[in-house]
Amino acid sequence: MRRLLPPVVAVAVALLAVVGAGTVAFNPADKVREFDPNRALNFAKQVCKLGPRYGGNDAELKAADMMERELRKYGLNVWKEKVDLGGGKHTYNVIAEIKGTREPDKYVIVGSHIDSPGFCEGATDDAAAMGIQVEMARVLAKNFRPKKTVLIIGFGGEELWFKGSEAFVKKHPDIVKNCVAMIDLNCVGAGENVFLTRRSAKPSPVEGDPNLIRTLERCARELGHPVTVGDTTYPSDTYPFYHNKIRRVPVCQVMNQPFKVPPWSGSNTADKLDPKDMEKTGETVTLAVVKLSNAEPAAKPLWEEQRERQRAQQRGWFTPVWWAVALAGPLILAIARRGLAR
Secondary structure (H helix, E strand, O other): OOOOHHHHHHHHHHHHHHHHHHHHHOOHHHHHOOOOHHHHHHHHHHHHOOOOOOOOOHHHHHHHHHHHHHHHOOOOEEEEEEEEEEOOEEEEEEEEEEOOOOEEEEEEEEEEEOOOOOOOOOHHHHHHHHHHHHHHHHHHHHHEEOOEEEEEEEEOOHHHOOHHHHHHHHHOHHHHHOEEEEEEEOOOOOEEEEEEEEEEOOOOOEEOOHHHHHHHHHHHHHHOOOEEEEEEOOOOOHHHHHOOOOOOOOEEEEEEEEEOOOOOOOOOOHHHOOHHHHHHHHHHHHHHHHHHOOOEEOOOOHHHHHHHHHHHHHHHOOOHHHHHHHHHHHHHHHHHHHHHHO
16 A cells, blocks of 8 residues: 555646646636637628618617627527617617626626617727627637626617616616626727726716726736727716616726727728727727636637537437326326226
């Protein structure tokens, strides 16, 4: 027994070293760099082809459907919620969820808006943000398992003074109460710097959370992306999360500035989008989500796990137990009929 002890100890030490080395070797930033800006850009271009997305028109509703379909590809739990715009009009919020493994009732939200100004296709405002979100979803689902729940949301009706995000806040008070961060992507995809909004003014002031801003700033620098902090005019969908009767959520609006194309402009078209700028913003926000949600490395992509669960459920219906249940029904019915005949 004594002769066996040293080899056993050696093997155990070797295994611990391998596990330890693997843990040390895992660098979230390396996995975040799998963000593919061309995938994000291609999705944004498809959204822009729909034309102006405004007031619950067909283009806005189709964009919501496109986002829902794309997010489902990556194994996320995805659903739409109807948003009443008045006058018989409606739009949708598209919500995708990666459930937290340890603290599922704590939330990290990344928002964008599905609509655009009524006179333009809104490449930076906000099709590029939607493209960044769906690619972010792919990277997160492939490489990470967050301990807190991550919600990726496309809000409808932002141009009508934040109708979609206002409806979400009212419908989900428990999420608002337990939201550790709300990051909103707005006017992105064509601007040299990742811009973090410290303060916005209209319709009333919204203050970016200092801790959240610092986290995003550190993530940008870790990835080697230029980042600035400053003030802007409009808060986009951070507004209802900041101004509500439930709880003031820590928020930060993320943009690309200086603008290469005016957001509210007929020239804000898909050809103005820069994949390098989309990459800067996409990687920065993805890494921030990983850190805010305390994400761990994933053993396999979420969509593979989903397929395995579906196959297991299908096999379950063909087990001998289910065959016995299926055959027992007609047998019991036949016996009952004979009893009644007598």
